[in-house]
Amino acid sequence: MDARLRRVNKEIADCKNDKQSNISIELVDSSPFHLIGAFDGPEGTPYEGGHFQVDISIPDSYPFQPVKMKFITKVYHPNISSASGAICLDILKDAWSPVLTLKSTLISLQSLLCSPEPRDPQDAEVAKHYMTSKSSFEETARYWTQIYAGGPGKEDMGKACDEGLRDEVVMAGLDRAHVDQFEALGFERSKVIDVLRRMNYRGANVAQINDDRVVEELLKS
């Protein structure tokens, strides 16, 4: 039997037998080289309670070249692209070692959720958000966990009025008052959210960004 196939089969079997780590690996179709891994968000983080799925594809030269992984579940995290789910983690690139397994790599992803590294970001906007206001970032991350990863809903989240619109604002980690303020000037709400998010109009940054500049950006977009 081909060494790569034997190894992958064994890894899948090992993972099935291991009930402790709470890591699962499932086949997508009949091929053992395209898998979906899943794990729970680590406790004590904004990802707690969420269930995260990862797309795994195993290259021909596995295990001598790293496995390719990206998040299927949307995650709000500085080292994970909020759009594509691409992951910035050294062991998936040059620090890969053939002794690492799918399980150990998934565990590393889990611990990446515990310890973001905003100085080496995959998603610069999320990283900026993290750096300027950690609490606001965590709120957004928790919110994403809730709506995308099936995390528990939080009762006290609402100064709720308009459910649909609040979603967008909170998801972008913005302050509702700010969005309202610029919307009142006659700009489209979605545009306001987009521009404010791009300008990182959050926390302490708000004082540094002139209203005129925001308007300028709004006019440009």
Next chain:
Amino acid sequence: MSSNDEYSDNEYYDEEDEDVYDMEDDGSASEMELDGTADYDPSRPSRKLYEVDYDTLTQEDVGRLMIADVENISGIFGVDPDIASLMLRWADWNKEKLIEKYMDNANAVSVAAGISPPEKAPEGRSQSSSSRQNALGPRRSSARRGAQDSVKSGKTKLMERISPPIEDAKFVCPICFDDTQTETLALPCEHKFCKSCWDAYITSKVRTEAESRIACMGEGCSLIAPDQFVRSALEDSETWERFQELLVRHFVSEMPNLKYCPYPSCTHTVSCPSATKSSLATTVPIVNCGASTTHSFCFGCNVDSDHRPVICAVAKMWLQKCRDDSETANWIKSNTKECSKCQSTIEKNGGCNHMTCKKCKYEFCWVCMGPWSEHGTSWYNCNRYDEKASVDARDAQSKSRASLERYLHYYNRWANHEQSKKLSVELYAKTEKKMEEMQVTSELSWIEVQFMKKAVDEVIKCRTTLMWTYGMAYYLERGNEKELFEDNQRDLERAVEDLSELIESPFDPEVIKTLRQKVTDKTVYVQKRNEIVLEDTAKGFQEGRWIWNVPVAGLD
């Protein structure tokens, strides 16, 4: 020390290096001489002023240079050549740096170079440097004895080879999970894997990543596999050869006086010790790797394969300018005019000829460029083209356009020659046809019609020179020197164009003899003119005759 014909390695390094040799016995120094390279150096009978001295080396020649360095270090440190090689690679083949660091802290070097695992490093820290040297003694000897199990096994063994495993008969490779593998390999870190996994791993590193630094497969382990280990792990000799080529490439890239031939799949190296950074201000080191006549390249830069007569820095500047400006300049020239008062560039995108400058509010006529006020009542119609004010305005405008014009003058000629050069493939094909025709219609033999091909060769060569003379002339300060330069340039250009016309014109079988005579004469003449341009420019650089009209990077 050594005769001129021999490839003296000492030229590579600074004076300090000599001390190193003195410490060594002379044995290694004599091994450094490369027999093969002597053949490559015909000590060029009459080197032209615009040529540089260089040697061509094959991969084996460079390999011998590497071995010389490795043996030198191995002798000084008293370590196995494979270990010395790893250290040199870590130190980017800088022997002085390596010796200094090694004398300072041998263990740190050995850890950093991936020879011994870090946890064994602290040992010997407190020892004096002499005892540290002693501590390295047994390492070397045990490594050479190989299988012998010394007390310091883990640290001293170059590689461990258990085949077949005795104690743990049921070895399961942690990578392929195969328990039937009988051959295992491990570096001194004792991360044991089966041989076929090592083979696949190294093959993947070498083949897909072009990596000659093979780290241990263990997680977070930074030990580097020595050559002997790599060789024993690899089944495939092609991968081993590729590995060696990668090592040579790394070595060459670290040596300032060596350059790898940039042509695809060529493995030759050129050694040009005279092409130092400062010499690039006065010489253009065009070299050929020796594998093929077309494998010529500039040793000093990668701007173009041959940018003689102009030096690298100016050639680079010119290319950059062409890339940045030529299209823009052409567009400006054909689509805009300048306000005759404030010189703002204006594009007329519609409307009548009555222009009002956005910037200075000056009103003028787009056709004659004169002030609009003079047009009086003849609105929207210019019949005053020769009015004095209009002529003056146009004069002012033309002055401001002069610099643009000047650039385009040089650029267009440059581009023209470049274009002609690009069409050379077609020209060759056409000439080939003509040569066949000649053989049929006249009594000339194949050998006798070769004059045509020779003429085309020469034309293309000269077009390259001409191209770059325009790049150079653009940056030359006006004066007698420049005029002389341009005279030479003109003579060459005229000769090239004449010859070019001659070979491209249809030929009459009746007068083939005279044509042949004419072409041959012209080719010789063109060759001469080209030589004059190259020679005189090179001389000018050496005499510091050329004055630039802009500051050139790398010159004072």
